[in-house]
Structures are given as structure tokens and as C-alpha cells.
Amino acid sequence: MMEKRSTLVLLVLCTLALMAYITSGDLSDFPPLANNTELSVKISDYHIFDGPIAALKPAADFKEYQLTATLFTDYAEKQRLVKVPKGFKLTAVTNGLPDFPDGTILVKTFYYYHDKQDTSKGKQVIESRVMIKNDSRWSAGTYQWNKEQTEAFLVTRGLNMPVNWLDKDGNSQSISYHIPKTSECATCHNADNKFTPIGPKIRNLNRDIMTRKGPVNQLTYLQEAGILNKTDPASFQKLSNWEDKSLPVEDRARAYLDINCAHCHSEQGYCSGSRLKLGYDLAFEHTRIAHQAGRIERFMSKKTMPMLGTTIVHKEGLELIREYINTFKVKR
Secondary structure, eight states: OHHHHHHHHHHHHHHHHHHHHHHHOOOTTSOOOOOGGGSOSBGGGGOOBSSSGGGOOBOTTOEEOOOSSOOOSTTOEEEEEEEOOTTOOBBOOSSSOOBOOTTOEEEEEEEEESBTTOGGGOEEEEEEEEEEEETTEEEEEEEEEOTTSSOEEEOSSOEEEEEEEEOTTSOEEEEEEEEOOHHHHHHHSEETTEEOOOSOOHHHHOSEEEETTEEEEHHHHHHHTTSBOOOOGGGSOOOOOTTOTTSOHHHHHHHHHHHHHTTTSSSSSTTTTSSOOOOTTSOGGGTTHHHHHHHHHHHHHTTOSSSSSOSSOOHHHHHHHHHHHHHHHHHO
16 A cells, blocks of 8 residues: 555656646756757758648658657647758667767657548648757757748747647547647656657667558668668567557557657656656566556546647547556456
């Protein structure tokens, strides 16, 4: 009983500290960023897109990549791009993040189709997040797109904006979408008190994608594109797609928790003081998921886990975790 109370206290303190941090905007206890004066005021200055920028057609030196398991952000669609400076490559070392050379740029753009059943009706681009590595440190900035969809501008304060769309079932959806300030981003992008990417781990890139030549392993594709070192995809782990219901529920749930929660619930993350660890590569007995299953479910249902990045409950994600928890009950 004492152990359960201690764990609950840690989780509550973690949440309270984060909310105080968001309110204050104080960065003193969070990952240092490179000098953000190097960030442009306008997204167009990076020459990320060819033609009208709302078409999101990547320029030749920006390569699009896909993740097997994706972070939930209020059902937003996302485009992910990477630019590696000429003469350099990403280096796959472990199943985790590759080594990024100085000069690397990562761009993630969030948008909504007006009608998910008929994407030809167009989309509303909401924001783009840019990360640039220089002098072995990352700079980060969030850019809000204008109503005309002709430009996006660097934001200095977090803000909310209304978004409306028709979902895949034809139902009307309406939310107050939150665009984060950089200091909010620093909470999740925290590894050993250093600002760092989250999603593009090698195991999350190790998947097949469709190209003009047909399906190909993405690590092979990135090598052929000249931006990844020569490596054998078979020598690396593959993260499971949590949306693929043909896969075992444990693999799906562990992948979901990895991409949505493990960046904080890790030895180096924001909630390092919590005993709950959610990395995909951890043995189950070292995660304490079984001991904290009920709390994970409750926090997800109350939109307090993950603590940032969402304003609504992820219905499908919550159903998956509940299904996973039921496997513990059966075993007991």
C-alpha cells in the first residue's frame, strides 16, 4: 500500500510541476536550446516546399519519411521531412535515434482534411514545427499558418485556434487546437536535460514504404537517397504499428505507449522520478505497467496522460490500452 501511495504521489507531483512550468514559461530546469535567434520569422525562408507552400510539396533537398507508430495529436494529419547537409549522412547506431550531423533540419507539419472521407475537398494547415541542429545542439520553433495558407510565422507564445472537420465516419468534429510555445515542446523533447527529437528512431523508421518502384524498406530508401549510412535493416528492431489489429495486442499497446509516453517515462525523461517506464525495448517486468495499469487508464481517460499535445481523449488509443489491461486481468 505504501508503495502504491508513493507512486501516486510521484505522478501527481509530476503533473503539478508540469502545469506550474507551463504557466510560468520558466526554462531554467528544462533542456537548453541553441540560440533561437537563428530561427527565421517565416517558414518560407527555409525553402522547405516547392510551389505554393500549402500544397506541401517538399523541395528536392527535403526528404519525406514515415513512422510505423505515430504520436496522437487530436487526430491531426502530419507530414515529416528531414534535410541533411550535403556531404553528410544520418548514422544508424542503435534501435534508437540516429546520429544527426550538424546542419540537419527536421520539419513536422500538422493539418486537417476538411472531409476525411473525401480528401479532394482540401485541407487546413495549422502549424509546422522546425528543429535545426548546430554546434551539437538543437534549436526549435513553432510556426502558425495564416488563414490564406500562404505563409507561417514563428510564434513566441502558445495559443489555441478553432478547427473543424468531418471525420472518417462523416461526423462533424470541432476542437480548440493548441499550438505550443517552444518551452512546452522542451518538456517532452527532454533526454538527460538535452533537447532532442522523439519520433525518428531507427526502429520506428524500419518499415516498408511505397515508392514509384513499389514497396521498399524505408532504411534502404534513405540510403539510396544518400542521407543514411549503409546499414542492414534486418539488424535493427522494428516497432509495431499500434493501429494494425492483426498484430498481438501487447505489441500494439507497447508501441503506443512508446511513441506517446516513453519520452517522459524514461530514465532520462521529464518523469524520470516515476518508477513507471514505458520504452518499447524494456522487458515487461522492468516497466511496472502491470502495477500501474489502472492509473494509466484513468490518466488517459482524463486527458492528463500524455500531459501535453492533446485536448481531447484518443478514443482508439484508450480502447487499445483497456484491451491490453484486460490481458493482465485474465492472467490473474
